[in-house]
Amino acid sequence: MKKTITRISAVLILLAVGITSVIAQPSRHHHRAGYRSDGFIRGVRDVHTVASTAMLGYGIASLDDYTGIRFGYNAASLRTDGFDDVSSDVQSGASVGIVFGWYLGKTPIIIEPGLYYSFKGGKLDGFERQYDSRTRLKTNMHMFEIPLVFKYEVQYHNAGVCLHPFFGGFLAFGIGGKTKSVEGNYTDSWDTFSDGAGQLGRTDAGLRMGCGLGVDHFYLELAYDCGLVNLASDQYDYFGFNNYDSAIRSNTISFSLGFNF
Numbered sequence: 001m002k003k004t005i006t007r008i009s010a011v012l013i014l015l016a017v018g019i020t021s022v023i024a025q026p027s028r029h030h031h032r033a034g035y036r037s038d039g040f041i042r043g044v045r046d047v048h049t050v051a052s053t054a055m056l057g058y059g060i061a062s063l064d065d066y067t068g069i070r071f072g073y074n075a076a077s078l079r080t081d082g083f084d085d086v087s088s089d090v091q092s093g094a095s096v097g098i099v100f101g102w103y104l105g106k107t108p109i110i111i112e113p114g115l116y117y118s119f120k121g122g123k124l125d126g127f128e129r130q131y132d133s134r135t136r137l138k139t140n141m142h143m144f145e146i147p148l149v150f151k152y153e154v155q156y157h158n159a160g161v162c163l164h165p166f167f168g169g170f171l172a173f174g175i176g177g178k179t180k181s182v183e184g185n186y187t188d189s190w191d192t193f194s195d196g197a198g199q200l201g202r203t204d205a206g207l208r209m210g211c212g213l214g215v216d217h218f219y220l221e222l223a224y225d226c227g228l229v230n231l232a233s234d235q236y237d238y239f240g241f242n243n244y245d246s247a248i249r250s251n252t253i254s255f256s257l258g259f260n261f
Contacts, residue, residue, distance in 0.1 A: 070116070072221075077123075078231075091122050112148070116143075120252055137238065151166040152164065227252075
């Protein structure tokens with residue numbers, strides 16, 4: 001157990017060091033479209049080399065380990081429990097991140113931590129008895145997210161094509177966002193993570209599952225994040241919320257494209 005905790009701690013530390021290394025790499029700019037910064041690519045490769053070398057000390061790394069970049073689309077919503085007559089709808093946003101994949105020895109099992117900016121939130125529509133009116137809330141949540149998943153690789157006849165079903169979890173921390181309310185002809189807005197009746201908590205955590213498809217170095221992935229944390233603060237005061245049996249949790253379906261180095 002202690003060894004597992006040590007390995008996961010090493011992964012998270014390497015994530016922070018990796019992002020810093022990439023950002024710190026010198027870059028060059030060019031006026032032609034499609035030009036990729038040599039400094040950025042060199043930085044990503046350096047991160048991969050340093051991280052894989054460090055993980056060799058824990059017996060995790062292999063020759064097929066990779067570093068990947070991901071660009072995605074999020075369909076985010078908020079799941080409500082213990083509310084009467086409240087409906088939920090989807091908000092669309094983006095995600096971008098970097099992942100590190102390490103094979104567990106010579107097995108087809110991969111441990112993949114990552115570091116993402118991820119858009120979350122959603123729309124809620126319900127009846128407010130105290131105001132005798134319908135209220136619509138549109139919530140944006142900009143999150144700094146750390147997923148950690150275990151993938152199982154299924155290869156297809158050495159054709160450069162593989163499937164990666166996966167399961168794991170995520171931690172997320174709010175860095176900003178806005179919530180807008182519409183009650184009849186009255187409109188208001190506030191910071192999602194500020195104090196007040198519509199405040200949500202900054203910290204989220206939950207389960208992450210899905211499947212990826214690799215074609216040579218290109219990668220497609222469909223994932224679902226199921227939040228387990230009650231995001232509603234003690235001050236939340238919409239739709240008859242109470243601290244005993246009411247909860248607001250995050251749901252996010254994401255589709256991403258990427259490239260593995």
